[in-house]
Amino acid sequence: MSEENALLVEHVGKVAKITLNRPDRMNAVTPDMFDDLRDILAGIDTSKTRAVVITGAGRAFCAGADISGRSFSGGKPGDASRRSLEDHYNPAMLALMSADIPVITAVNGAAAGIGATLALSGDLIVAGKSAYFLQAFVNIGLVPDGGGTWILPKVMGLPRAMEAMLLGERLPAEDAFAMGAINRCVDDDKVIEEAMALAERLASGPTVAIGQIRKLARNAQGTSLADAMQAEAEAQQIAGNSQDFMIGAQAFATKTKAEFKGK
Incomplete structure (x- = not known):
């Protein structure tokens, strides 16, 4: 300490x-x-x-x-x-x-x-x-x-x-x-x-997706294009399964402001 x-x-x-x-x-x-x-x-x-x-x-x-x-x-x-x-x-x-x-x-x-x-x-x-x-x-x-x-x-x-x-x-x-x-x-x-x-x-944003973006961007420069795209696919699975994506998609469809939960 x-x-x-x-x-x-x-x-x-x-x-x-x-x-x-x-x-x-x-x-x-x-x-x-x-x-x-x-x-x-x-x-x-x-x-x-x-x-x-x-x-x-x-x-x-x-x-x-x-x-x-x-x-x-x-x-x-x-x-x-x-x-x-x-x-x-x-x-x-x-x-x-x-x-x-x-x-x-x-x-x-x-x-x-x-x-x-x-x-x-x-x-x-x-x-x-x-x-x-x-x-x-x-x-x-x-x-x-x-x-x-x-x-x-x-x-x-x-x-x-x-x-x-x-x-x-x-x-x-x-x-x-x-x-x-x-x-x-x-x-x-x-x-x-x-x-x-x-x-x-x-x-206040979709922090599940934001967390994935920061990791993808930091790792991408040291990998091949194929590896970067594979990492994106895996991250998209995580983001796509999040509550925030459902909130964002619903807000987009109804033209309202998304209230993301970070989950």
């Missing part, structure tokens, strides 16, 4: 708002925090919670992994880093990617290291105009982790992703928006408002 209140969870209607809450450390994360994030995601009751917003408290989204005071117990630092990733960070990122409901990230200030990877993992990404993304691993002789080498090329294309990872320079939110890597770039004081509005919109 991480330090007390390092992660805050607030339920707003059908939306779970998860806040990284170490503002004095610019929300630098620890392995325990990612264990808690994994547990929070695993414990979500999708009949009640139908979208997630992840943000950071204070002036930053997340400054990356907190390496202050880290002890390697006489071992090699690289060995300890591998264990930390395999046992803590990677399982949480996989849990995030495989969630059955949409995830919106609300990025305020710095999103660096694994914080940038986390921020860019949202299905929809909202950032303030002063926010920036930074993969600074190369500046200290390390490689991006937590899925960074998989996520960045998908959200910004290989050339820009290589630039971000090899040069280790800040990518301002406005530039990220211009290249299509994020969905919204808004005034800093509007980030949470915009993210929550998107989350509430998705949470």
Whole structure:
């Protein structure tokens, strides 16, 4: 378990708002925090919670992994880093990617290291105009982790992703928006408002289908067309058997507004 209140969870209607809450450390994360994030995601009751917003408290989204005071117990630092990733960070990122409901990230200030990877993992990404993304691993002789080498090329294309990872320079939110890597770039004081509005919109939608869409889209780039179509057929079976499809079809036929249940 991480330090007390390092992660805050607030339920707003059908939306779970998860806040990284170490503002004095610019929300630098620890392995325990990612264990808690994994547990929070695993414990979500999708009949009640139908979208997630992840943000950071204070002036930053997340400054990356907190390496202050880290002890390697006489071992090699690289060995300890591998264990930390395999046992803590990677399982949480996989849990995030495989969630059955949409995830919106609300990025305020710095999103660096694994914080940038986390921020860019949202299905929809909202950032303030002063926010920036930074993969600074190369500046200290390390490689991006937590899925960074998989996520960045998908959200910004290989050339820009290589630039971000090899040069280790800040990518301002406005530039990220211009290249299509994020969905919204808004005034800093509007980030949470915009993210929550998107989350509430998705949470009121057919979240069985939305959950299938997010998984299909994330997996499709690594598969053949035939495999992607087979996955679509299987997902369509799940969506087509949902209560939401029956509601949507009836609303379409009667030209009324669908009131989806997320079931």
